[in-house]
Amino acid sequence: MGGQSEKWVLMVTARTPTNIAVIKYWGKRDEKLILPINDSISVTLDPNHLCTTTTVSVSPSFVEDRMWLNGKEISLQGGRFQSCLREIRARANDVEDEKKGIKIKKEDWQKLHLQIASYNNFPTAAGLASSAAGFACLVFSLAKLMNLKEDNSQLSAIARQGSGSACRSLYGGFVKWIMGKEENGSDSLAVQLADEKHWDDLVIIIAVVSARQKETSSTSGMRDTVETSALIKHRAKEVVPKRIIEMETAIKNRDFASFTRLACTDSNQFHAVCLDTYPPIFYMNDTSHRIISCVEKWNRSEETPQVAYTFDAGPNAVMIARDRKTAALLLQRLLYNFPPKSDTDLDSYVIGDKSILQDAGIKDMNDVEALVGPPETKGNVLGEKSKGDVSYFICTKPGGGPVVLSDESQALLDPLTGMPK
Amino acid sequence: MGGQSEKWVLMVTARTPTNIAVIKYWGKRDEKLILPINDSISVTLDPNHLCTTTTVSVSPSFVEDRMWLNGKEISLQGGRFQSCLREIRARANDVEDEKKGIKIKKEDWQKLHLQIASYNNFPTAAGLASSAAGFACLVFSLAKLMNLKEDNSQLSAIARQGSGSACRSLYGGFVKWIMGKEENGSDSLAVQLADEKHWDDLVIIIAVVSARQKETSSTSGMRDTVETSALIKHRAKEVVPKRIIEMETAIKNRDFASFTRLACTDSNQFHAVCLDTYPPIFYMNDTSHRIISCVEKWNRSEETPQVAYTFDAGPNAVMIARDRKTAALLLQRLLYNFPPKSDTDLDSYVIGDKSILQDAGIKDMNDVEALVGPPETKGNVLGEKSKGDVSYFICTKPGGGPVVLSDESQALLDPLTGMPK
Numbered sequence: 047m048g049g050q051s052e053k054w055v056l057m058v059t060a061r062t063p064t065n066i067a068v069i070k071y072w073g074k075r076d077e078k079l080i081l082p083i084n085d086s087i088s089v090t091l092d093p094n095h096l097c098t099t100t101t102v103s104v105s106p107s108f109v110e111d112r113m114w115l116n117g118k119e120i121s122l123q124g125g126r127f128q129s130c131l132r133e134i135r136a137r138a139n140d141v142e143d144e145k146k147g148i149k150i151k152k153e154d155w156q157k158l159h160l161q162i163a164s165y166n167n168f169p170t171a172a173g174l175a176s177s178a179a180g181f182a183c184l185v186f187s188l189a190k191l192m193n194l195k196e197d198n199s200q201l202s203a204i205a206r207q208g209s210g211s212a213c214r215s216l217y218g219g220f221v222k223w224i225m226g227k228e229e230n231g232s233d234s235l236a237v238q239l240a241d242e243k244h245w246d247d248l249v250i251i252i253a254v255v256s257a258r259q260k261e262t263s264s265t266s267g268m269r270d271t272v273e274t275s276a277l278i279k280h281r282a283k284e285v286v287p288k289r290i291i292e293m294e295t296a297i298k299n300r301d302f303a304s305f306t307r308l309a310c311t312d313s314n315q316f317h318a319v320c321l322d323t324y325p326p327i328f329y330m331n332d333t334s335h336r337i338i339s340c341v342e343k344w345n346r347s348e349e350t351p352q353v354a355y356t357f358d359a360g361p362n363a364v365m366i367a368r369d370r371k372t373a374a375l376l377l378q379r380l381l382y383n384f385p386p387k388s389d390t391d392l393d394s395y396v397i398g399d400k401s402i403l404q405d406a407g408i409k410d411m412n413d414v415e416a417l418v419g420p421p422e423t424k425g426n427v428l429g430e431k432s433k434g435d436v437s438y439f440i441c442t443k444p445g446g447g448p449v450v451l452s453d454e455s456q457a458l459l460d461p462l463t464g465m466p467k
Numbered sequence: 468m469g470g471q472s473e474k475w476v477l478m479v480t481a482r483t484p485t486n487i488a489v490i491k492y493w494g495k496r497d498e499k500l501i502l503p504i505n506d507s508i509s510v511t512l513d514p515n516h517l518c519t520t521t522t523v524s525v526s527p528s529f530v531e532d533r534m535w536l537n538g539k540e541i542s543l544q545g546g547r548f549q550s551c552l553r554e555i556r557a558r559a560n561d562v563e564d565e566k567k568g569i570k571i572k573k574e575d576w577q578k579l580h581l582q583i584a585s586y587n588n589f590p591t592a593a594g595l596a597s598s599a600a601g602f603a604c605l606v607f608s609l610a611k612l613m614n615l616k617e618d619n620s621q622l623s624a625i626a627r628q629g630s631g632s633a634c635r636s637l638y639g640g641f642v643k644w645i646m647g648k649e650e651n652g653s654d655s656l657a658v659q660l661a662d663e664k665h666w667d668d669l670v671i672i673i674a675v676v677s678a679r680q681k682e683t684s685s686t687s688g689m690r691d692t693v694e695t696s697a698l699i700k701h702r703a704k705e706v707v708p709k710r711i712i713e714m715e716t717a718i719k720n721r722d723f724a725s726f727t728r729l730a731c732t733d734s735n736q737f738h739a740v741c742l743d744t745y746p747p748i749f750y751m752n753d754t755s756h757r758i759i760s761c762v763e764k765w766n767r768s769e770e771t772p773q774v775a776y777t778f779d780a781g782p783n784a785v786m787i788a789r790d791r792k793t794a795a796l797l798l799q800r801l802l803y804n805f806p807p808k809s810d811t812d813l814d815s816y817v818i819g820d821k822s823i824l825q826d827a828g829i830k831d832m833n834d835v836e837a838l839v840g841p842p843e844t845k846g847n848v849l850g851e852k853s854k855g856d857v858s859y860f861i862c863t864k865p866g867g868g869p870v871v872l873s874d875e876s877q878a879l880l881d882p883l884t885g886m887p888k
Contacts, residue, residue, distance in 0.1 A: 276732070277739065280701040307745070311697070314747045318698065322739040324732050325763040328756045335749045342746040 054148050055464040056141070057103035058191040059457045062183035062448040063093040064168075064175040065214045066250075066364045068309040068356055069293050070316040071223065073272045073282060078125070079231040080210045083272065084286040086223045087293050088214040089366070090242065091250065092445030095398040098179035099451070100164040101458040102187045104150070108159035114458075114466045115164050115180070122162075129207040130185055131160070138192035155192055163458035163466050168440070174252070175358065181208030182215030186448040198447065202236035218242045218446035220297045222290070242444045245300045248366055249373035249402065252440040253380065255333045255361035262327045264359040267320065274324040281319055286312075302368045306345070306354035309366070313356040329359050333384070333435040337363045340383050341376075347422035352376070374405035375420075377439070381408065382417040384436040398441040475569050476885040477562070478524035479612040480878045483604035483869040484514040485589075485596040486635045487671075487785045489730040489777055490714050491737040492644065494693045494703060499546070500652040501631045504693070505707040507644045508714050509635040510787070511663065512671060513866030516819040519600035520872070521585040522879040523608045525571070529580035535879075535887045536585050536601070543583075550628040551606055552581070559613035576613055584879035584887050589861070595673070596779065602629030603636035607869040619868065623657035639663045639867035641718045643711070663865045666721045669787055670794035670823065673861040674801065676754045676782035683748045685780040688741065695745040702740055707733075723789045727766070727775035730787065734777040750780050754805070754856040758784040761804055762797075768843035773797070795826035796841075798860070802829065803838040805857040819862040 071086035111122050111131065122131070138155035142148070150158065164183065166176050185205040189196065202213035206223075213234075214221045219241035226234030262270075271278050289308055296304035320327040330338075334357055345351040353376050354366040367373035377396070386395040392411050396403050408414060451457075460467055492507035532543050532552065543552070559576035563569070571579070585604065587597050606626040610617065623634035627644075634655075635642045640662035647655030683691075692699050710729055717725035741748040751759075755778055766772040774797050775787040788794035798817070807816040813832055817824050829835060872878075881888055 274732075276706045276736065277698050277701060280698060280705075284701075285697045311695075311743075311745050314745065315697065315743050318739040318743040321742060322732075322736050324728070324735065325767070326735045326759060328759075331756075332753045335752075338747060338749075346746070 055105040059101040059451040060187035064096045064179040083282040085290045090218045092442045095442040098183040100183040103464040113162040133204040134188045141193045161464040177209040178211040181212035247369040251365045253363040254437045271323040275322040306351040309354040331361045334361045377406045387434040402441040476526040480522040480872040481608035485517045485600040504703040506711045511639045513863045516863040519604040521604040524885040534583040554625040555609045582885040598630040599632040602633035668790040674784040675858045692744040696743040727772040730775040752782045755782045798827045808855040823862040
């Protein structure tokens with residue numbers, strides 16, 4: 047290892063996706079290790095539209111561990127950060143960068159300090175699983191920096207200790223978080239059920255819904271549910287295990303009808319146990335309810351379901367359409383029922399994969415205003431049409447897992463100083 | 468019996484209260500007989516503020532059974548009306564009115580036709596259990612007209628076949644609907660746990676909430692829940708039986724803290740199983756949620772709960788305050804958070820027992836506008852204050868059971884013709 051006098055900085059930049067659970071995680075059996083009371087299954091979202099980028103750096107000149115999130119320094123003193131850093135350091139190996147003439151020995155990692163910068167390409171506060179992508183990216187990039195030999199599944203068990211759902215962001219495609227049995231949590235980790243290419247027809251539209259009320263954090267919410275709900279145990283022990291098996295089969299067979307039934311009923315049941323919590327927790331609001339009604343009415347008017355929906359701990363809807371054509375029809379329905387405020391331009395109201403908007407034949411706000419009610423509503427307006435209930439839509443699809451970004455221009459830290467660019 | 472030529476009309480007028488379940492009925496084991504999957508417990512509401520008045524009449528000149536609801540003729544051909552009429556006629560006895568010189572023999576009731584008028588002193592569409600009071604009043608008044616010997620509990624088993632919750636409106640105070648075991652439903656009936664004087668501190672405030680969406684009827688809603696919810700069986704078999712015992716004890720001991728915990732958690736769980744239905748059923752809306760937050764925040768800021776809440780198959784909140792003083796403080800909080808639209812006058816915004824408004828020190832709209840946020844909110848506004856989210860408030864209290872109105876001026880039918888006045 048170079049001495050403290052040496053001024054080298056070694057760094058790694060990685061990008062990690064968010065994920066959306068289609069069989070939900072809600073309730074811990076161990077608060078500290080973050081061990082869940084049931085298995086869960088998620089779809090990884092395309093990191094081109096929703097991801098965290100993290101640069102981790104090490105230098106003998108750093109005097110303490112520091113981190114910046116979206117450009118603002120944050121504390122690393124929290125137990126969850128400390129757990130991840132401790133677990134990663136414990137597995138660190140020798141690292142050699144011949145070009146830069148840097149040698150770090152395994153045991154040096156305990157003394158060396160880190161500087162970390164992380165950035166979400168979507169609003170952190172929008173309730174889009176930013177902590178999942180964030181902890182997954184932190185663990186993945188540190189593992190690369192410190193030359194860990196563990197595979198992504200083993201890394202997922204470390205990311206899990208930062209944020210439960212983070213473990214599912216270590217893989218692309220369709221991912222299962224196995225709850226595990228061990229008291230130390232070593233077998234509570236993520237496995238990939240299928241990669242994103244296995245079922246590449248699917249298109250995802252996210253409605254970011256304007257919230258009037260501050261939400262209950264998922265950490266305290268699920269603690270309250272486990273302590274007070276008379277239904278959560280039955281859900282975890284009797285209902286979810288069957289659904290996990292059925293969902294694995296649905297994904298394996300690309301059976302969209304079963305996938306939809308399971309995703310929708312499990313999202314609804316998660317919100318049901320939130321309501322069965324005392325005091326009750328409400329994550330969905332009237333706009334969320336109207337989105338569900340819109341999708342359900344359409345699904346029931348067709349021979350087979352067109353769109354699945356799922357809601358996490360907030361009012362945002364994640365809708366999964368069976369294919370591109372369906373996604374375009376869905377977007378028409380959504381823009382008809384949830385038009386933007388008059389001062390919003392279409393380009394900022396529908397973001398992500400804008401080709402879906404083209405498929406829907408919508409070029410500008412005049413096209414949105416010209417939309418007519420879909421046939422399944424038979425002219426009945428679905429509740430009151432109120433502009434601004436949805437902040438914006440994101441068009442995306444299932445996507446790949448974490449990747450290292452080798453292009454140094456994508457690093458968030460200055461290669462010479464290790465400070466945020 | 469006088470012949471067809473005779474022009475006499477014999478009639479009875481009765482008044483029956485509505486009731487609000489504090490341990491909920493949701494789900495039938497027999498659709499036709501209306502047999503529930505669990506016991507339920509209700510509080511009868513003061514008929515001075517919420518009741519149905521029904522006049523039933525018989526005359527040899529009537530050529531068919533006819534009924535008017537709130538002045539509009541309705542069909543009696545539905546199975547539920549037919550069940551009630553058949554069950555009542557089967558138990559009819561000899562009737563003699565010496566003054567009018569009328570004699571009706573037991574067997575004549577099968578041939579004689581009825582004319583019926585019914586009136587709710589509250590909006591039928593407001594989701595305030597109008598069918599419960601309606602069928603209870605129909606059965607009670609017909610039982611008096613036809614001189615039935617059955618007691619109110621036995622009558623409740625007939626009213627139950629009109630509308631399940633109607634059976635609980637045969638008594639005042641606190642009422643239990645025993646689900647029963649018999650296949651023919653003979654033991655599925657209401658019993659009084661305590662009369663309204665047993666716990667006469669309680670004050671009830673109902674928020675009639677403006678709804679944006681049409682609601683699912685409770686009949687189809689509970690059928691869908693029984694068919695599709697993975698949680699309803701667990702609720703009916705494991706959760707409710709314990710709560711019934713605890714609620715009976717809470718009522719017996721006038722234990723307001725336990726009463727509140729049980730009423731609130733059971734209301735929430737009923738709405739949870741609605742959400743666990745596929746497609747999901749939403750009865751509460753954002754306004755309902757904000758009312759719950761308002762009450763929960765206050766209850767938690769006090770040493771002991773001040774107010775219980777419960778919601779039926781709609782967005783309206785029924786709040787039960789521990790005493791008059793608490794009710795006045797509750798009304799202040801409600802008017803602060805849910806002010807009327809600017810063109811609404813206070814007199815039509817708070818109806819029923821207006822003395823609660825006086826206790827709250829509120830004489831006019833200026834007093835409403837001068838209200839300040841309650842201490843437990845610490846200056847934080849509970850979501851957005853939006854005028855018009857509540858249509859109006861009704862102040863009332865637990866009340867008595869069905870009564871015959873002997874004053875003929877209160878009859879809804881003309882004593883000579885049997886036609887609506």
